[in-house]
Amino acid sequence: MRQFLKQIMATNRTFTMIKPDAVAAGHIGGILEQIIKSGFKLVAMKYTTLSPEKAGQFYEVHKERPFYGELCQFMSSGPIVAAILEKDNAIEDFRKLIGATDPAKAEVGTIRQKFAQSISANAVHGSDSDDNAKIEGDFFFSAFERF
Numbered sequence: 203m204r205q206f207l208k209q210i211m212a213t214n215r216t217f218t219m220i221k222p223d224a225v226a227a228g229h230i231g232g233i234l235e236q237i238i239k240s241g242f243k244l245v246a247m248k249y250t251t252l253s254p255e256k257a258g259q260f261y262e263v264h265k266e267r268p269f270y271g272e273l274c275q276f277m278s279s280g281p282i283v284a285a286i287l288e289k290d291n292a293i294e295d296f297r298k299l300i301g302a303t304d305p306a307k308a309e310v311g312t313i314r315q316k317f318a319q320s321i322s323a324n325a326v327h328g329s330d331s332d333d334n335a336k337i338e339g340d341f342f343f344s345a346f347e348r349f
């Protein structure tokens with residue numbers, strides 16, 4: 203039953219981080235407010251810090267990309283907020299809410315357009331698929347924390 207519930211809920215979940223730039227700039231409250239007002243429910247949340255090694259593991263899919271070193275250094279430069287969110291069509295709706303990777307190209311009103319500084323320090327992460335949302339949520343939260 204528990205396994206069945208998890209499977210049907212998976213498509214309604216995404217994983218996010220408020221990145222070190224946005225935490226340092228005092229935007230946790232503003233970003234969470236926008237997320238919740240957009241209809242996402244918080245399933246799990248923690249305020250924590252990634253070591254460079256942990257950041258490297260999280261972004262392992264990008265390890266061949268030229269910005270990988272910079273990304274790992276940035277993501278371990280200060281505290282972050284990690285959270286699992288729930289909503290119908292969570293992955294797509296959340297990607298729309300955060301906007302393009304480069305805030306200069308993000309639509310007006312999106313979280314990155316409002317709160318991000320640059321293509322690397324871009325305020326928030328949002329999973330790009332159901333499978334990645336599960337993997338990324340599991341990276342930060344135990345089964346007990348994210349049920």
Ligand code: IDP
Pocket residue numbers: 264269272273302303321322323324326327328330
């Ligand atoms: P996404 O976060 O919008 O899905 P990805 O292409 O998956 O974008 O890249 C992951 C993260 O890597 C971005 O959110 C950003 O922090 C960083 N990044 C992406 N492209 C660049 C770049 O060209 N220079 C520096 N950092 C980048």
